Each structure stands twice: as C-alpha cells, then as structure tokens.
Amino acid sequence: xxxxxxxxxxxxxxxxxxxxxxxxxxxxxxxxxxxxxxxxxxxxxxxxxxxxxxxxxxxxxxxxxxxxxxxxx
Numbered sequence: 001x002x003x004x005x006x007x008x009x010x011x012x013x014x015x016x017x018x019x020x021x022x023x024x025x026x027x028x029x030x031x032x033x034x035x036x037x038x039x040x041x042x043x044x045x046x047x048x049x050x051x052x053x054x055x056x057x058x059x060x061x062x063x064x065x066x067x068x069x070x071x072x073x
Contacts, residue, residue, distance in 0.1 A: 008065035015058030018050040 030042040 011062030018055035
C-alpha cells in the first residue's frame with residue numbers, strides 16, 4: 001500500500017469520525033500559583049466543534065485520492 005492510498009484512507013476515516021461525533025473535548029491546564037504550601041492550578045475544559053462541511057470535504061478528498069492512487073498504478 002503506497003502513501004497516497006494511506007493518506008486517502010486517513011482522510012476518509014477522519015471525515016467520517018468528524019461527521020459522527022461533530023466535536024471533541026480537551027482539557028487545558030493553566031499555570032500553577034504557589035503561595036507557600038498552597039498550590040493552585042486551573043483546568044479548563046474546551047470543546048472544538050467540527051463543521052459538517054469539513055467532514056464532507058475530507059471524505060470527498062479521500063475518495064479522489066484513493067481513485068487517483070488506484071488509477072496511477
């Protein structure tokens with residue numbers, strides 16, 4: 001399997017995952033504050049929304065790459 005086919009499959013899989021889930025969460029940890037024996041840190045939960053058009057474009061681009069990679073060989 002060559003690199004173009006692998007990239008196409010990764011694009012298509014990421015597009016499908018983007019359409020299925022629609023968003024993902026991550027936790028951002030800010031700087032700690034140390035006041036003597038007391039330590040404070042803030043954990044902030046962030047959400048990133050994935051637009052539907054981005055998932056569709058990734059699937060289509062993966063399909064085009066897969067077709068192009070198959071035709072080239």
